[in-house]
Amino acid sequence: MKTVSGIPVFNGDVIGNTRGIVIGKVFVQESERLNVEERTIPSEKIEEEIERYKTAVNATRNEIASNRDMTLESLGQNLAGIFEAQILILQDPRLLRETENLIRSKSLAAESAVVITHNTQIEIFCKINNSYIAEKINDIRDIEKRVLRHLLGTRSESLRKLTEPVILLASNLTPSETANLDRNFVKAVVTESGGIGGHTAILATALEIPCVVGCGNFIANVKNGDTVIVDAISGLLILNPDETTIQKYQKIIDSGSARIESLDELRDVEAITSDGVKVEILANIEFPQETANVIQRGAEGIGLFRTEFLYLTQESDPTENEHFESYRQVAEVMDGKPVIIRTFDFGDDKESDRHGGTIPERNPALGLRGIRLALKRWQLFRTQIRAILRASVYGNVKIMFPLVSTVKEFRQARYTAVKEFMDELEHDGIPYNNKIKIGMMVEVPAAVVMLDHFAEIADFFSIGTNDLTQYIMASDRGNRSVSHLFSSSDPAVLRMIYKAVEIANITKTPISLCGQLGGDPMRLAILLGLGLRSISCTPSSIPRIKQICRRIAITDCIEIAKKVLQFSNAADVKDYAIREMINLVPDLMDKML
Ligand code: PEP
Ligand code: MG
Numbered sequence: 001m002k003t004v005s006g007i008p009v010f011n012g013d014v015i016g017n018t019r020g021i022v023i024g025k026v027f028v029q030e031s032e033r034l035n036v037e038e039r040t041i042p043s044e045k046i047e048e049e050i051e052r053y054k055t056a057v058n059a060t061r062n063e064i065a066s067n068r069d070m071t072l073e074s075l076g077q078n079l080a081g082i083f084e085a086q087i088l089i090l091q092d093p094r095l096l097r098e099t100e101n102l103i104r105s106k107s108l109a110a111e112s113a114v115v116i117t118h119n120t121q122i123e124i125f126c127k128i129n130n131s132y133i134a135e136k137i138n139d140i141r142d143i144e145k146r147v148l149r150h151l152l153g154t155r156s157e158s159l160r161k162l163t164e165p166v167i168l169l170a171s172n173l174t175p176s177e178t179a180n181l182d183r184n185f186v187k188a189v190v191t192e193s194g195g196i197g198g199h200t201a202i203l204a205t206a207l208e209i210p211c212v213v214g215c216g217n218f219i220a221n222v223k224n225g226d227t228v229i230v231d232a233i234s235g236l237l238i239l240n241p242d243e244t245t246i247q248k249y250q251k252i253i254d255s256g257s258a259r260i261e262s263l264d265e266l267r268d269v270e271a272i273t274s275d276g277v278k279v280e281i282l283a284n285i286e287f288p289q290e291t292a293n294v295i296q297r298g299a300e301g302i303g304l305f306r307t308e309f310l311y312l313t314q315e316s317d318p319t320e321n322e323h324f325e326s327y328r329q330v331a332e333v334m335d336g337k338p339v340i341i342r343t344f345d346f347g348d349d350k351e352s353d354r355h356g357g358t359i360p361e362r363n364p365a366l367g368l369r370g371i372r373l374a375l376k377r378w379q380l381f382r383t384q385i386r387a388i389l390r391a392s393v394y395g396n397v398k399i400m401f402p403l404v405s406t407v408k409e410f411r412q413a414r415y416t417a418v419k420e421f422m423d424e425l426e427h428d429g430i431p432y433n434n435k436i437k438i439g440m441m442v443e444v445p446a447a448v449v450m451l452d453h454f455a456e457i458a459d460f461f462s463i464g465t466n467d468l469t470q471y472i473m474a475s476d477r478g479n480r481s482v483s484h485l486f487s488s489s490d491p492a493v494l495r496m497i498y499k500a501v502e503i504a505n506i507t508k509t510p511i512s513l514c515g516q517l518g519g520d521p522m523r524l525a526i527l528l529g530l531g532l533r534s535i536s537c538t539p540s541s542i543p544r545i546k547q548i549c550r551r552i553a554i555t556d557c558i559e560i561a562k563k564v565l566q567f568s569n570a571a572d573v574k575d576y577a578i579r580e581m582i583n584l585v586p587d588l589m590d591k592m593l
Helices: 043-075 077-090 093-106 110-126 131-152 175-179 199-206 243-268 288-296 308-312 320-334 370-376 378-394 407-427 445-449 451-455 465-472 491-506 521-529 539-551 554-565 570-584 586-592
Strands: 002-005 021-028 166-170 186-191 211-213 227-231 236-239 278-285 302-306 338-342 396-401 438-442 461-463 511-513 534-537
Touching: 021 186, 021 243, 043 077, 043 093, 043 110, 043 131, 077 131, 093 110, 110 131, 166 227, 175 199, 186 199, 186 227, 199 211, 227 243, 243 539, 278 288, 278 539, 288 320, 288 539, 302 320, 302 534, 308 320, 320 338, 320 378, 320 396, 370 378, 370 396, 370 407, 378 396, 378 407, 396 407, 407 438, 407 451, 438 445, 445 451, 445 465, 445 491, 451 461, 451 491, 461 491, 465 491, 491 511, 491 554, 491 570, 521 539, 521 554, 521 570, 534 539, 539 586, 554 570, 570 586
Parallel strands: 021 166, 166 186, 186 211, 278 302, 278 534, 302 338, 338 396, 396 438, 438 461, 461 511, 511 534
Antiparallel strands: 002 236, 021 227, 227 236
16 A cells, blocks of 8 residues: 555546545556557648647657656655656657658658657567567657657547546646546546646536646556555555555445435525625636536526537547537526626637747747737637627626736626627627626736726626736746745735735626635635635535635634735745634534534
C-alpha cells in the first residue's frame, strides 16, 4: 500500500453518492499508444510543418524538464537523471534531422514522421538484448507519446471505449479530454500535474467526478486493473490498499449517502441568513445537459454558462442553429430565471487547437484569450452572439464577456459588435430581446481598479476569482509548482473582491461571484461579510452553501471579513475561517471536516 498526496478538487460534499471517495480499478491513460495514420501535407506547407514539429519538441522538452526539477527536489539527483537522459534523447540531433528530412523529402505530416523515426530507432535497439537498452526503448516510447500529444492534442481513443467503471489516472488531461469524460464509467480522476484553478479541476467538478490534481509523478507505480482509493476531500490516492483501509473508506462512503438525501430538502427553500438577509444562489454550468441538475439542486438561476465547452466537445465549431438550440433549451428549462451566457473564453487553460491566434504564445494567460480573441474572430463571435440574441426571447437570457481589461474592449464588444448583430436580426425580422442585459466578468485586476468606469456601460458584474487570483498573485492557475501562491483567499485577493463589491454598490450595479471560491463553505462567511449577496457556484455545492447561509448572521460575517482583511497571508485566513465556521455552525462543520 502506498499513499500519494495531491490537491483535492473541492466538489462540495455532494458528489454523486460518493462524498468524494471512490474505490475502484485503475485505467492509466498514459499506458496506451496514440494511433497515428500516415498523412501527407501540401508542399507549400512544409516549412510550417517543420515549425510545428519544433514547437512540439520544445513543449515536450519543457514538460520533461519540469518533471526533472520536481524529481530533483523531492527524490534527488540520481532519479532526476532519468529525465535528463530523456531530454538528451529528445534533442538528439540525428533524430531531429531525420524527422525534419522525412517531413521535407516525403511531405509527411509531423506526427507521421515522428512515428517513423522513433520506430526506426527502437528497431535498432531491439536487436541488442540487454536491460539497459530495454530502458532506453521505454524512454523513446515515452518521448514519442509526449511529442505526439503536443502535435495532436487529441483525446485518446481507448478512453472513448470504456465499458466498465474506472478510476482514471493520467499525467495530465486537456480541457477537451476532461470535457469528454464519460461519467458513467469514469468514477474519479487523478492527475500528476494541474492546479486547483485549472480546467481539469473545474470540469471534473462540473461533471461531479471526484478529482485530485497535482500529485507529482506516480503513474510509473500503477498499472491498469490495480485497485486504488481516491479521497477527493483530502486529496489522496491510495495505491493497492489493504483490506482494513478499504473497509474504513467504505464506511465513509456509506455514511455519506445518507447525508446527501437530507440536503435534498433544501431545494425549494431560499438562502436567507438568520438575521434576514437574502442571498441569491446561482449555478455555474458547462453543458446544457446540466440544467436539470441545476434545478434539482435548487439554484435560482445560472450565473455562469461557460460556453467554450460547446466547441471543445466536437470536431468542428457549432453552427448558429446548434448554439441557438443549446441556449434556448437552457433558457426554457430555467423558465424565466436568469441565464447568464458567457461568450467563448478560449486560450490559456481552455486551450483550443482551432481557436487560438496564429502565432504560438509565450504567455497564453496574458495572450489572445477571452474578449480579446472574440474581437479578432468576428465571424465566430457573430455566430455565437446571434444565437444568444435569438434565444433571448425564450427566457431571461443575459450576455457576459470574459477577461475584459479595458473600457474600450467592453465598448467595442457591446456597442460595435452586439449592436451590429442586433441590427442584422432587426433587418431580417428575427425576434430578439433588444433590452437584453450585458455584463462582464471581473477577473483582471485592471477591471477592478476601473470598475466605476465599467459601471457606466455594463449592466452587471461577476467576479471570476480563478483568473483574478491568477493575475493578482502572478501564479498560473493550473501549475502545481506555484500552487502554494494560488489561493483565492489570500488577503490580496480578498481586498480586491472587497473593492469590487464596494464600487458595484456605490454605482448600484448588480454584482455576483462565480469563481471556484464561491462554492467553498469554509469561505462563505468571508464572502458575505465582504458584501456579496449573490454567489454562483457549481451545482453540487449549492445545497451546502444554502444550508450554511440559513444558519449564519450577516453581522457575524462582517466581523469575520473585517478581521481577515487585516491578515498578512492566506494560511492565517484559512485557519481563522475554519475556526469561525466551527464556532458558528459546529454541527455542520463536524460533518464536513
Ligand atoms: C474565473 O476565472 O473565476 C471564472 C469563473 O472563469 P473561468 O474559470 O472559466 O476562467
Ligand atoms: Mg476566468
